[in-house]
Amino acid sequence: MEGESGDITASSSNRKCSAVTGSARKTKDNAADWHNLMLKWERLNDDGFRAATSIVNLRRSQSDRLLVDESSSSSSPSLSSAAAAAQQVAAAAELQDECVKLQEVVDKMVAVVTKMGRLMTSQRGIRDLEEFQFGPEGRKVPLFHSWTSKQLEDSCHFLFAAFSQELRLKQTILQEVAHAATPDLGLVYLSCWLHQPFIPPNSRLTLEALLLETGHRPL
Amino acid sequence: MSKPAVISLHQALRRSFVCLENSQKVWRSVLLECGPLMESLGNLAEQSAALSSVQISNTPLRDFPELEDRLRFKLSQATDTVLSKLNDKMSSLQSVRDSVSNQLSAVQQQFEQNSDSLDVIDVTERSAATPSVADMMEWLQDAERHYRQQFLRRKTLLQTLRVDDFSLLESAPKRWKSLDSAEDPVTDTLCKVSFFMESQ
Numbered sequence: 001m002e003g004e005s006g007d008i009t010a011s012s013s014n015r016k017c018s019a020v021t022g023s024a025r026k027t028k029d030n031a032a033d034w035h036n037l038m039l040k041w042e043r044l045n046d047d048g049f050r051a052a053t054s055i056v057n058l059r060r061s062q063s064d065r066l067l068v069d070e071s072s073s074s075s076s077p078s079l080s081s082a083a084a085a086a087q088q089v090a091a092a093a094e095l096q097d098e099c100v101k102l103q104e105v106v107d108k109m110v111a112v113v114t115k116m117g118r119l120m121t122s123q124r125g126i127r128d129l130e131e132f133q134f135g136p137e138g139r140k141v142p143l144f145h146s147w148t149s150k151q152l153e154d155s156c157h158f159l160f161a162a163f164s165q166e167l168r169l170k171q172t173i174l175q176e177v178a179h180a181a182t183p184d185l186g187l188v189y190l191s192c193w194l195h196q197p198f199i200p201p202n203s204r205l206t207l208e209a210l211l212l213e214t215g216h217r218p219l
Numbered sequence: 220m221s222k223p224a225v226i227s228l229h230q231a232l233r234r235s236f237v238c239l240e241n242s243q244k245v246w247r248s249v250l251l252e253c254g255p256l257m258e259s260l261g262n263l264a265e266q267s268a269a270l271s272s273v274q275i276s277n278t279p280l281r282d283f284p285e286l287e288d289r290l291r292f293k294l295s296q297a298t299d300t301v302l303s304k305l306n307d308k309m310s311s312l313q314s315v316r317d318s319v320s321n322q323l324s325a326v327q328q329q330f331e332q333n334s335d336s337l338d339v340i341d342v343t344e345r346s347a348a349t350p351s352v353a354d355m356m357e358w359l360q361d362a363e364r365h366y367r368q369q370f371l372r373r374k375t376l377l378q379t380l381r382v383d384d385f386s387l388l389e390s391a392p393k394r395w396k397s398l399d400s401a402e403d404p405v406t407d408t409l410c411k412v413s414f415f416m417e418s419q
Contacts, residue, residue, distance in 0.1 A: 169283060176279040185278055187269035188290075192280070195297065197289035 020215075023126045024143045027152055030119045031214040034159060034207060037112050037119075041163065044112070045196065048105035048170070052193050054098045055178050056186040062091055099178055106167075106174045113167045116160050123149075123156040147213045155206045166198040224333035225341050225352065229415075231329045232355050235322040236412050239362055242315045243405050246366070249311045250399070256305050257392040263298045264388030267291070271385070295382060302377075309374060316366040323363045326356060348414040355415070358408040365404050372398055 020028055065088070127149040130138050138148055173189050180186035211217045275287050330337075330352075337352075345351040350358075376395060380388055 169280075169286070172279055172282065182273070184269040184272045187266060188273050188275075188278075188280070191266040191270065191294065192286070192290055195290060195293035197286055197293050198283075201296065 023129065023149075026122065026126060027143060028214040028216070030123055030156070031210045031216060033115070033119055034156070035211060035216070037116055038159075038203075038207060041109065041112050044105050044109050045193070048102055048109075049190070049194050051098050051102040051105060052173065052177055052190055055095065055102065056180070056190055058091060058095045058098065059178060059180065059186065060183055062088075062095070065091075095178065102174055102177070106170055109167055109170060113160075113163050116163055120153075120156045120160040123153045127153045144213050144215060145219065152210070152213070155210050158206055159203055162199050162203050166196055169198055222336060222341060224336045228326075228329055228333060228337075228352055229349075231326050232352070232359070232412075233416055235326050235359055236355075236409070236416050238322050239319060239359070239405065240409055240416075242319050242366075243409065246312065246315045249308050249315070253305065253308050253395070256301055256308070257395045260298065260301050260305070261389050261392040263294055263301065264385045264391075267294050267298075268385040268389065270294070298382065298388075302380075305377060309370075309377065312370050312373065316370045319363050319366050323359050326359060330356065348418055350411060350415060355412060358404075358411065362405045362408055369398065 065084075127138070130149050134140065138150065142148060143152075169192060173193055177186065177189045177193075180189060208217065212219060270287065270290060275281060275283075280286055342352040345354070373395070376391065376398070380391060382388075
């Protein structure tokens, strides 16, 4: 999704010059918002991954140190224990720092998904309105190229479902990543964060279809 | 002075070495681009191995029943992407190999055509700046064989990888690197013929 932010972010100027109004206007703006929110999510995901990686690495070096301490304490008990303690405190502070960073990222992700939820609700509102205006069949002439309001709503719903599930996963990772019992589990958390298993590959396709349909992308 | 046959053979050799120099540059840069790809291949394998060794149902991730399959899918998709990029790189390496092979056969053909007018002195005579024709042809042949073997080894390495054999995948970057350290006859050759290439 990189490098395409310039295409649509100018929606305020679109708003002035294009002649689309009413439900079509609203839908078109929603599509642009979807695009921007998904870009924002990607950026947050990168930031969060950096924080999570340092958390896992810090934890790993911490447990390594514990092992070393244990083995050395048996042979030379009082060997620079003060220095080791100071080092431990510094590492703990750093770990806390990274956890706070990750918490901030997840908080922002919650905000993003909340906004996505609003987009979906507004899309559903448009469909309800059309049912009210044109009966259960909906409008006779499509708003844009070919999609019905139901199709528009369905794709919003699909995207929202994917992102809210992914957000749940991220929240779980946030709580657990600093407590991973084994290095392998830590790695699994990281690869979950990076690869976003609940965002299917065709979510990107759905977004593009939405943008194409609403005229943001040239047909 | 030299016979016309020797002069034309020298020209052919000079052309080939110029091509060899370019080939070496391309080869090097392609290999440089392969390094990070191999690293990420090993990294993805490590992630897959970790996923296999963790019993998801015993972890806080148990609330996500589809997680393991979905993550595995994403991992194999990412592996696929990396492998197809590597495949493209292999095609570049293959074209380098082919162009060096063509150079070699062009020189050999030239030699065959003129072999009647050449005697042992002509092909073995050398000066401080110009190695003998026999030596240069041998070096060119060595370079061609080097590329051929290198290409084959790397191709074999990639082809023996299996998606489900994580240890094989994890060790792949290391084995790939170990192929680099083998001595590089092409750089040697290019040094030996550098005066010859400059002379006209």
